[in-house]
Amino acid sequence: MKFIQYFSSSAVIFIVGFVIIYGVLERKNVFEVFMKGVIEGEKLVVSLFPTWLGLFVAVGMLKASGIIDFLVEKLYIILKNIFIYREILPLIFLRPISGSTATAMGIEIMKNCGVDTNIGLITSCIMGSTETTIYVVALYTSKLGQKNVKPVIIIGLIADFLCVFFSIFALKLGIM
Amino acid sequence: MINKIWCFFIIISVIFSILNGNLETLNQSIFSSITDTTQMVINLFGSMCFWCGIIKIISETSLQEKLKKIINPINKRIFKNLDENGKAYKNISVNMVTNMLGIGNAATPAGLKAVEELEKINPDKHKLSDEMVMFIAINTASLQIIPTNVIAIRNSLNSANPSGIIMGVWFSSIMTFISIIILTKIYLKLRRKR
Numbered sequence: 133m134k135f136i137q138y139f140s141s142s143a144v145i146f147i148v149g150f151v152i153i154y155g156v157l158e159r160k161n162v163f164e165v166f167m168k169g170v171i172e173g174e175k176l177v178v179s180l181f182p183t184w185l186g187l188f189v190a191v192g193m194l195k196a197s198g199i200i201d202f203l204v205e206k207l208y209i210i211l212k213n214i215f216i217y218r219e220i221l222p223l224i225f226l227r228p229i230s231g232s233t234a235t236a237m238g239i240e241i242m243k244n245c246g247v248d249t250n251i252g253l254i255t256s257c258i259m260g261s262t263e264t265t266i267y268v269v270a271l272y273t274s275k276l277g278q279k280n281v282k283p284v285i286i287i288g289l290i291a292d293f294l295c296v297f298f299s300i301f302a303l304k305l306g307i308m
Numbered sequence: 309m310i311n312k313i314w315c316f317f318i319i320i321s322v323i324f325s326i327l328n329g330n331l332e333t334l335n336q337s338i339f340s341s342i343t344d345t346t347q348m349v350i351n352l353f354g355s356m357c358f359w360c361g362i363i364k365i366i367s368e369t370s371l372q373e374k375l376k377k378i379i380n381p382i383n384k385r386i387f388k389n390l391d392e393n394g395k396a397y398k399n400i401s402v403n404m405v406t407n408m409l410g411i412g413n414a415a416t417p418a419g420l421k422a423v424e425e426l427e428k429i430n431p432d433k434h435k436l437s438d439e440m441v442m443f444i445a446i447n448t449a450s451l452q453i454i455p456t457n458v459i460a461i462r463n464s465l466n467s468a469n470p471s472g473i474i475m476g477v478w479f480s481s482i483m484t485f486i487s488i489i490i491l492t493k494i495y496l497k498l499r500r501k502r
Contacts, residue, residue, distance in 0.1 A: 169364025173357035190317040192341030197321035247467040260455035261481035288448035298480035308476030
């Protein structure tokens with residue numbers, strides 16, 4: 133486990149070093165090429181700003197309106213007998229919509245219920261094994277104009293829910 | 309669709325806030341979201357540009373070919389009809405490898421380029437091509453070798469074993485990834501029949 137922590141903290145350094153050395157060995161003007169990439173990056177960030185702003189404001193409003201808490205409450209009444217991990221419900225709701233909120237929610241859950249409890253483990257697993265579906269779809273289709281993206285969103289959402297079951301299953305299997 | 313979702317989010321928030329009587333919170337959230345987003349973009353700006361630079365070096369050396377080869381056994385099966393030497397395929401490879409390494413900020417630019425290239429060879433501009441659906445769907449899953457963020461969070465919360473979840477995350481993310489591929493294949497088959 134020490135190795136994993138070492139690897140994750142130094143992975144970026146190794147990757148950057150490796151790429152640069154590779155470039156030098158192939159006799160490329162590494163800095164010049166790097167600059168070209170950075171300029172592309174600048175344009176990219178600027179062109180993505182509208183998507184980010186629009187999306188995050190909408191998600192922020194959704195969060196502040198209290199509707200998510202409301203839905204979780206209602207859903208819990210229905211699911212009380214089937215789904216025993218009540219604390220995780222808000223996370224399941226938020227994960228596909230907002231990455232940062234889901235992270236904050238996950239931390240909150242682990243603080244309240246303990247990191248190494250069953251709920252803490254499932255929470256960590258859900259956080260690590262899926263992406264923010266709505267965000268990813270909005271981001272990658274933002275420059276494509278009008279297209280029907282409903283199927284992709286539905287596929288992503290089904291996968292997010294499946295991920296919850298796989299996470300619980302992983303715990304039951306005893307591999308974490 | 310994103311159009312509708314966006315409007316839906318805002319309209320439902322406003323209506324619910326009026327019913328709930330917490331318009332003040334909603335009001336504040338708009339301004340704090342704007343500030344937060346701007347702050348996030350500033351924080352992201354440097355890192356995004358930096359990774360774009362590194363990716364540019366990868367794409368101008370033979371490293372891109374090497375990355376392509378690493379991921380090829382999986383990619384060839386997922387993107388059967390895509391030209392292996394095309395730009396789209398190469399960018400998809402870079403996107404997947406950087407995603408696996410957990411550098412999301414590097415994966416995004418490569419991913420956007422891949423979508424752009426896919427659009428160029430898209431026969432019907434009114435809809436997403438099969439490859440686009442597959443590629444975007446895959447990106448909604450997270451295939452990370454080391455889930456660094458979660459480990460860091462668990463560490464900060466004084467977990468007895470921060471990286472103990474790694475097998476669970478592998479299992480769950482690989483299963484999710486496979487389900488996405490199956491779901492997408494089913495959807496694409498249905499779409500072709502129609």
